[in-house]
């Protein structure tokens with residue numbers, strides 16, 4: 001037995017440094033038997049989350065694909081790697097010859113955050129001139145809102161949070177989705193900070209906070225502008241900072257003028273006195289810290305909702321103080337040289353683009369996609385409008401290749417299913433969007449069966465297609481060399497040798513670093529308050545036919561759909577997906593706790609068991625977690641109900657913007 005240390009590869013801001021216990025194994029040499037956190041890592045602090053402690057069970061799951069498989073009729077037959085790669089290469093050549101490179105689509109997301117297995121592998125598709133995938137399913141509305149305001153995403157780092165004296169956890173269930181922020185929040189509280197949680201329903205974070213502020217979904221812009229209205233009315237804004245560091249304070253003052261507490265109360269459902277109290281506390285407490293999540297961005301006007309909140313610390317000059325400001329992401333600190341990462345230099349202006357949120361439409365036969373390669377994502381569960389996504393996957397004239405570690409509902413629809421390695425079984429490099437540590441993992445374990453890294457598969461296919469693009473064939477050392485070839489001060493002294501030797505390396509971002517003290521890295525060098533944001537009501541409003549708003553936030557024991565195949569974790573989530581409703585709403589429908597309800601939207605319908613919950617805003621239905629369809633009583637994923645509608649900024653997903661009907665099943 002021995003302990004090793006590796007970075008968690010999952011799509012989570014914490015990017016933990018894990019302590020993994022390995023035991024001897026007669027076939028593999030060694031296998032992982034236990035996962036906890038590295039006690040010596042300043043952010044991980046010795047604990048892993050409630051889900052990743054179960055990683056060994058997913059790694060050695062009895063259903064894990066271990067050999068290449070080919071569809072024959074309704075089932076799969078095992079084939080050799082050579083046969084799989086030769087046949088896929090042949091079929092791809094035919095597609096390219098007949099229809100050109102725009103008939104080829106990669107579909108990927110962040111199943112692994114690794115820069116090699118997650119990002120660099122796109123080089124295969126770029127070398128072929130395939131469609132460019134716009135990776136919009138998660139963060140683009142938020143990213144655009146931040147970048148147009150501040151430039152690179154230099155959110156407040158966790159180490160500085162204990163200095164804050166007032167904290168808003170705003171549109172984030174951080175105890176579930178960013179659990180390694182909690183120790184820093186606790187320190188801040190010990191130092192006297194008051195913590196508010198602003199969210200449409202009461203969850204773990206609301207219970208941790210000093211007070212939960214229930215807000216109507218999609219109305220955060222009104223609340224933030226309401227705070228600004230009062231701050232300007234009271235004359236409590238930081239005029240000197242607005243003058244020195246920002247552009248557009250007059251426009252913002254004008255934009256905030258209509259948002260009286262009375263009007264804001266009507267929109268958000270928050271009492272006038274509460275709005276005034278929160279604004280007063282925010283305007284008179286320094287440092288104040290806001291942690292936003294992506295929740296409020298997953299609405300039609302999600303970009304403007306988030307952007308309005310992002311402007312608050314600028315109005316109050318909070319960026320002048322250690323612990324003051326706001327965090328959406330810390331990705332901006334990682335000043336890697338990404339020029340040839342994933343052969344990005346090959347993308348041409350005329351390369352056609354497919355928005356990944358609109359996969360269902362992209363797979364319509366007349367759109368001309370004839371070959372689809374899926375890796376690091378489970379679109380049959382996570383992409384909107386599931387029924388139409390499945391229709392697309394089932395097209396006879398579409399070649400579907402899926403690289404997977406798990407027998408997902410997407411994998412089951414593949415023509416060729418290729419077994420993929422896990423983060424313990426391949427080498428990679430990881431950034432973080434919640435802190436400033438770079439993580440490197442060597443290949444630690446032999447993979448069971450014939451599982452291979454994504455990069456190996458695409459290199460083998462590249463050879464068979466005669467591709468000569470050199471970046472496709474880079475090994476990890478070459479990629480590492482490229483990524484670290486930068487003079488940026490945050491990256492100084494971070495060499496490939498150091499990264500490989502230490503495994504986790506903190507960037508040179510000093511604690512107490514004030515990224516926006518005098519302005520921002522925008523075109524004007526200042527924080528852009530213009531165009532001033534505004535609140536726009538969603539075009540989808542309650543109607544007699546679809547009277548309820550459905551939101552579908554992350555579950556505590558899953559990571560998107562990863563872990564949805566482990567029964568102890570599905571049990572911990574209640575055994576099956578549940579529809580949380582306010583008791584009054586349920587009473588009107590004659591629905592009782594534990595009864596089945598039919599939930600329907602213009603996209604489709606599902607059946608879910610109802611769970612009454614006083615902490616849900618009336619008129620809202622909450623469905624936590626991207627459960628596998630097969631865990632649901634009707635076998636259907638919740639995205640059966642969601643739509644391809646895009647956000648105002650960043651053309652992102654709108655997973656919380658759904659109007660649905662609820663009836664007795």
Ligand SMILES: Nc1nc2c(c(=O)[nH]1)N[C@H]1C(S)=C(S)[C@@H](COP(=O)(O)OP(=O)(O)OC[C@H]3O[C@@H](n4cnc5c(=O)[nH]c(N)nc54)[C@H](O)[C@@H]3O)O[C@H]1N2
Pocket residue numbers: 011012013138170171172173174176177178198199200201203215216217218219220292293294295296299551553554555556557558559560561656
């Ligand atoms: N346990 C767990 N952790 C995860 C994930 C997971 O699935 N499970 N997913 C990972 C991924 S991919 C991501 S992108 C991140 C973060 O993903 P986020 O989407 O930021 O997730 P949450 O932290 O749950 O924040 C969403 C919160 O916003 C609330 N919300 C919805 N609409 C609104 C609104 O209009 N206004 C306000 N104020 N709140 C609203 C929801 O009720 C929910 O509590 O989490 C990552 N971490």
Ligand SMILES: Nc1nc2c(c(=O)[nH]1)N[C@H]1C(S)=C(S)[C@@H](COP(=O)(O)OP(=O)(O)OC[C@H]3O[C@@H](n4cnc5c(=O)[nH]c(N)nc54)[C@H](O)[C@@H]3O)O[C@H]1N2
Pocket residue numbers: 011108109110111112117137138375376377378379382383403404405406408420421422423454552553554559560561562626638639642655
């Ligand atoms: N209704 C609703 N839908 C949502 C969301 C929501 O809140 N509500 N959240 C959205 C968000 S924020 C996101 S980020 C997306 C996430 O959606 P996805 O990116 O699809 O994330 P997962 O569901 O975790 O699936 C990742 C898959 O990648 C596989 N994988 C992991 N590592 C590797 C590897 O090295 N190689 C290969 N070949 N495969 C690998 C895993 O086995 C897993 O099946 O879902 C979105 N969908």
Ligand code: SF4
Pocket residue numbers: 008009010012013014015016048049050051052179180559
């Ligand atoms: S999923 Fe997030 S919290 Fe859990 S171990 Fe991985 S990085 Fe840490």
Ligand SMILES: [Mo]
Pocket residue numbers: 011137138139
């Ligand atoms: Mo995400």
